[in-house]
Amino acid sequence: MDAEEHKLPLSQNPEWADVTPIPQDDGPNPVVPIAYKPEFIETMDYFRAVYKANEFSPRALQLTHQAILLNPGNYTVWHFRRLILDALGIDLNEELEFMSGISENNPKNYQIWHHRRWIAEKLGTDVASKELDFTKRMLFLDAKNYHAWSYRQWVLQALGGWENELSYCHQLLEEDVFNNSAWNQRYFVVTGSPLLGGLEAMRESEVKYTVEAILRSPENESPWRYLRGLYKNDPKSWISDPQVSSVCLKVLSAKANHVFALSTLLDLLSHGFQANQEFKDAVDSLRPSSSDPPDSDLAKAICSILRHVDPMRVNYWTWRENKLPLSV
Amino acid sequence: MGELVVDKHVKYILSVEKRKDSFESVVLEHLRMNGAYWGLTTLDLLGKLDALDSNEVIQWIMKCQHESGLLDLYSIMGGVAFCYAGGFAGNIGHDPHLLYTLSAVQVLALFDKLNVLDADKVANCILICFSSVTFEIVCPLFEILLFGSLKIKISSIPIQLIIGHPFLGLLNFMPDISGLQNEDGSFSGDEWGEVDSRFPYLAICCLSILHRLDKMNVEKAVNYIASCKNVDGGFGCTPGGESHAGQIFCCVGALAITGSLHHVDKDLLGWWLCERQVKSGGLNGRPEKLPDVCYSWWVLSSLIMIDRVHWINKDKLVKFILNCQDTENGGISDRPEDAVDVFHTYFGVAGSLMAFYYLLFHCKHFLKATRATNSTLNS
Numbered sequence: 001m002d003a004e005e006h007k008l009p010l011s012q013n014p015e016w017a018d019v020t021p022i023p024q025d026d027g028p029n030p031v032v033p034i035a036y037k038p039e040f041i042e043t044m045d046y047f048r049a050v051y052k053a054n055e056f057s058p059r060a061l062q063l064t065h066q067a068i069l070l071n072p073g074n075y076t077v078w079h080f081r082r083l084i085l086d087a088l089g090i091d092l093n094e095e096l097e098f099m100s101g102i103s104e105n106n107p108k109n110y111q112i113w114h115h116r117r118w119i120a121e122k123l124g125t126d127v128a129s130k131e132l133d134f135t136k137r138m139l140f141l142d143a144k145n146y147h148a149w150s151y152r153q154w155v156l157q158a159l160g161g162w163e164n165e166l167s168y169c170h171q172l173l174e175e176d177v178f179n180n181s182a183w184n185q186r187y188f189v190v191t192g193s194p195l196l197g198g199l200e201a202m203r204e205s206e207v208k209y210t211v212e213a214i215l216r217s218p219e220n221e222s223p224w225r226y227l228r229g230l231y232k233n234d235p236k237s238w239i240s241d242p243q244v245s246s247v248c249l250k251v252l253s254a255k256a257n258h259v260f261a262l263s264t265l266l267d268l269l270s271h272g273f274q275a276n277q278e279f280k281d282a283v284d285s286l287r288p289s290s291s292d293p294p295d296s297d298l299a300k301a302i303c304s305i306l307r308h309v310d311p312m313r314v315n316y317w318t319w320r321e322n323k324l325p326l327s328v
Numbered sequence: 329m330g331e332l333v334v335d336k337h338v339k340y341i342l343s344v345e346k347r348k349d350s351f352e353s354v355v356l357e358h359l360r361m362n363g364a365y366w367g368l369t370t371l372d373l374l375g376k377l378d379a380l381d382s383n384e385v386i387q388w389i390m391k392c393q394h395e396s397g398l399l400d401l402y403s404i405m406g407g408v409a410f411c412y413a414g415g416f417a418g419n420i421g422h423d424p425h426l427l428y429t430l431s432a433v434q435v436l437a438l439f440d441k442l443n444v445l446d447a448d449k450v451a452n453c454i455l456i457c458f459s460s461v462t463f464e465i466v467c468p469l470f471e472i473l474l475f476g477s478l479k480i481k482i483s484s485i486p487i488q489l490i491i492g493h494p495f496l497g498l499l500n501f502m503p504d505i506s507g508l509q510n511e512d513g514s515f516s517g518d519e520w521g522e523v524d525s526r527f528p529y530l531a532i533c534c535l536s537i538l539h540r541l542d543k544m545n546v547e548k549a550v551n552y553i554a555s556c557k558n559v560d561g562g563f564g565c566t567p568g569g570e571s572h573a574g575q576i577f578c579c580v581g582a583l584a585i586t587g588s589l590h591h592v593d594k595d596l597l598g599w600w601l602c603e604r605q606v607k608s609g610g611l612n613g614r615p616e617k618l619p620d621v622c623y624s625w626w627v628l629s630s631l632i633m634i635d636r637v638h639w640i641n642k643d644k645l646v647k648f649i650l651n652c653q654d655t656e657n658g659g660i661s662d663r664p665e666d667a668v669d670v671f672h673t674y675f676g677v678a679g680s681l682m683a684f685y686y687l688l689f690h691c692k693h694f695l696k697a698t699r700a701t702n703s704t705l706n707s
């Protein structure tokens with residue numbers, strides 16, 4: 001079908017002369033007349049006809065293309081397209097190309113990601129790097145697109161391609177260290193990549209990486225949670241690793257953006273960490289001038305400061321304080 | 329701080345209802361049934377449901393229901409995305425879908441008109457369609473469960489009828505929902521095998537309404553949800569997926585229904601959820617994302633389910649929602665200065681009411697649902 005013919009209305013196109021379109025049944029007296037565009041009506045009328053006739057043909061494939069452009073959310077059309085692709089044995093690499101153009105305009109459409117996965121599953125490991133490149137392009141448009149991240153994780157697990165994933169995470173975090181999706185992906189790689197040896201093997205270098213990120217922006221929630229995650233199921237190491245307590249101390253001493261440093265220190269104390277005088281002094285120097293005389297209990301003093309610097313969550317910090325053992 | 333401009337919102341919703349013929353976008357108009365659910369529930373929450381001619385609405389809804397014919401073909405061909413006869417479309421002349429079926433049932437319950445339905449037929453339809461579900465559906469489903477508006481009627485369907493359904497085997501679906509349950513306990517929402525932590529929620533929710541939880545391997549499903557738990561206490565879409573307030577709502581909801589909340593680290597998750605509250609008082613769905621009125625629902629209800637709702641600042645949240653109001657023409661937007669829509673008007677009204685009066689809110693709906701159920705039973 002050439003471009004000229006494509007523009008011709010289906011009803012005047014000789015190629016479609018043998019098909020009787022099936023109009024939409026709006027019921028005898030529609031109380032809600034719907035204002036469809038003429039092009040949409042015609043395309044869907046012909047679609048209904050080929051769908052009902054199970055016509056798995058090149059022109060039906062082309063028709064689904066048109067229908068998808070008019071409404072990419074129509075699940076019937078996508079499903080029918082897959083039946084045709086199967087029946088005609090179309091080269092699915094071409095289908096991937098076709099998808100790329102549509103995806104960029106509809107980055108959050110369920111059907112499109114579904115369809116892509118269906119194709120990639122059939123093409124197998126050969127397309128792993130192609131699919132990783134594709135999600136990279138989608139994440140370039142929106143670095144937090146949940147669909148793209150889910151798809152990327154699926155590609156890695158099902159088709160492979162882990163080699164450069166950690167450096168990709170690093171690249172995204174260089175661009176935006178607040179990108180929680182990238183931190184999440186980093187955790188996914190560190191814990192799941194068959195090439196890296198697992199969380200424990202990676203812990204030392206990851207702690208170093210995370211501490212640097214924290215010191216750059218201590219108000220960033222993500223690396224603090226990531227740091228805690230690096231000691232999953234191993235609270236003992238978490239409490240005893242001097243890198244954890246010292247990053248808290250460093251942030252506290254800088255006297256700005258210290259909510260997460262305080263809350264991490266509070267967690268450490270609640271798990272049995274023994275703080276020395278340096279910590280007590282750092283916390284004491286953060287006390288608001290208006291407050292009561294310094295609390296001899298470090299954890300309580302921290303809660304009191306947190307209530308002051310994070311008034312939005314005052315009830316949470318009060319609850320934390322009430323949960324503390326009576327005397328430490 | 330202002331207040332909820334109740335009359336303006338009522339006016340706005342009524343005006344949207346009137347604009348039935350002016351939806352230019354084909355993409356929007358097939359969602360009309362959801363719009364009706366959001367709009368009418370908002371009116372109900374504001375105590376103004378009587379501002380609409382209920383007969384007209386019900387008439388319209390019933391015209392969106394598919395009886396038979398081509399639809400059987402659709403359900404066989406399309407596998408699961410379509411409702412079999414008895415399902416509702418998003419608008420007259422559209423394909424039926426689980427999404428809209430639930431909205432339609434909810435709206436009818438709202439008007440105490442469940443008796444106009446052939447509940448067996450609708451129940452069958454709900455049983456066999458199970459995919460392409462978005463968050464908009466989760467909310468009505470959850471309410472159906474909580475307030476039991478369908479519970480008794482549907483569960484009265486003889487199990488033989490469900491088992492003997494000719495299409496069920498074909499569609500590889502319920503009542504042996506284990507057909508969709510994968511080895512790892514997860515669920516595929518559809519024939520393409522998409523695995524997602526929303527689906528066990530929906531399965532658990534549906535089967536619980538139907539009193540058929542024994543038909544699935546609850547333990548496996550619960551373990552799958554637990555495997556989607558992240559080190560920050562939240563839940564993602566799949567194991568390893570980023571924590572997201574919408575997914576958290578689904579996972580915590582499923583765990584709550586099955587009495588498995590022990591899988592939730594309530595304190596850690598509660599803190600993560602209350603960290604969603606940003607300076608403006610609004611809630612976001614993930615760290616560093618913009619606040620959005622609709623997250624009031626997902627974050628708040630999750631916090632309520634784990635009994636930590638007092639950890640957020642309700643005054644500030646309500647203030648944020650009120651700032652998203654169009655005080656002149658009514659309606660609520662996702663965030664201040666944006667254009668209003670019915671979806672966010674519903675979540676805004678529900679959120680602000682829930683923040684302050686969540687107990688009251690539940691009671692009101694519970695009473696209403698009880699009334700609806702009773703009237704169904706008596707009919």
Ligand SMILES: [Zn+2]
Pocket residue numbers: 620621622623662672
């Ligand atoms: Zn929103």
